[in-house]
Amino acid sequence: MAAQIQGSQHSQRILKRKYPVRLFKKDDTHFELRRKNFYYDLIEDTDLRKKPNIDLILTKDIESYGKKGDKISLKRLKAYNDFLLPGLAVYATPENIQKYMSIVISTEHQHSSKYAIELLKVLEKCCLIVNMNIDNHWKLEKWHIKVNFRTCGIYVTEKSITMPKKDIIGPNLQNEGKEFYIKVTINETEEVKVRCRLHHVTTVPEHQLPEISEFWKISNGALFPEDEKVLNALPRPKWEDYNIEKQMYNC
Numbered sequence: 001m002a003a004q005i006q007g008s009q010h011s012q013r014i015l016k017r018k019y020p021v022r023l024f025k026k027d028d029t030h031f032e033l034r035r036k037n038f039y040y041d042l043i044e045d046t047d048l049r050k051k052p053n054i055d056l057i058l059t060k061d062i063e064s065y066g067k068k069g070d071k072i073s074l075k076r077l078k079a080y081n082d083f084l085l086p087g088l089a090v091y092a093t094p095e096n097i098q099k100y101m102s103i104v105i106s107t108e109h110q111h112s113s114k115y116a117i118e119l120l121k122v123l124e125k126c127c128l129i130v131n132m133n134i135d136n137h138w139k140l141e142k143w144h145i146k147v148n149f150r151t152c153g154i155y156v157t158e159k160s161i162t163m164p165k166k167d168i169i170g171p172n173l174q175n176e177g178k179e180f181y182i183k184v185t186i187n188e189t190e191e192v193k194v195r196c197r198l199h200h201v202t203t204v205p206e207h208q209l210p211e212i213s214e215f216w217k218i219s220n221g222a223l224f225p226e227d228e229k230v231l232n233a234l235p236r237p238k239w240e241d242y243n244i245e246k247q248m249y250n251c
Contacts, residue, residue: 011047015040054079055092057100062088063117069100116186123184123192127237128152132170134200134207140168145182145196160185166224171200176209177220179231195234198223 018039024031053073061067062083071092074083083089090096130148132138142158149156162183168175181193197220202208212218219236222228 011045013045014043016043017041051076056083056089057092057096058083058089059100060088071097116190119186120190120192122154123194125235125237126152126154126194127179128182128194128196129199130196131199131201134171134173134202134209135204136171138170140170156184160188162191164224164227168198168223170198173200175223176200177212177218178223179220180223180227181230181234193230193234195231195236 017037018041019036021033021037022031054076055071055073056079058066058068058070058072065072072089079089084091128145128148130140130144131151132140132144138144140163142161142163145161145163146156146158162185164180164182168180175198177197177199179195179197181195183191184194185191200209219231222231
């Protein structure tokens with residue numbers, strides 16, 4: 001036999017008698033419960049039950065969460081303190097869903113996903129070191145860029161990369177440390193310019209070029225003079241951008 005005890009408005013404790021109550025005998029009208037009949041086993045305390053997330057609808061654009069009108073699901077404490085109390089979201093009731101469905105968001109400013117915003121910020125502050133062989137002839141292609149992105153934990157497809165209009169051919173030590181930019185398209189929607197720096201590498205120790213400390217602070221000029229204006233407009237990376245834990249992205 002199980003019983004429910006109402007502890008508060010939001011909690012219940014489900015109990016079961018440890019010792020079953022004996023059955024009535026014939027012609028019995030009543031009997032007194034024994035002491036052992038008041039021992040119970042706790043079956044479940046609903047206070048310990050994992051609370052489900054709360055569905056909300058954003059009333060404002062929130063970085064890393066979504067755009068106004070987006071439906072999100074959050075843990076209760078975070079939903080109450082960080083979204084409902086400041087008025088950044090409302091409960092996803094049928095009335096609110098209907099209300100915010102009518103919000104027209106300009107596609108010009110709408111990101112393809114909430115993760116696209118994070119990736120855009122990472123890429124626009126990035127200085128991608130493009131390592132190329134000092135011993136063999138090469139022409140810089142998309143797959144070189146893809147491989148160098150992968151070494152820093154960012155995964156892009158060749159389809160998402162737009163190369164410079166002019167070919168980059170090497171090895172050419174006069175171009176060592178020179179900067180150029182490429183374009184990366186995210187989810188076939190957002191486009192971001194990425195600063196790149198050419199660096200010659202080799203497996204032959206005596207041919208290895210010396211490492212430059214804090215290279216991101218030093219500008220060796222643009223590989224193509226006409227790109228100087230664009231490169232100057234891109235934010236130059238800071239130490240904290242290199243001192244963060246690596247994250248994996250897909251474009």
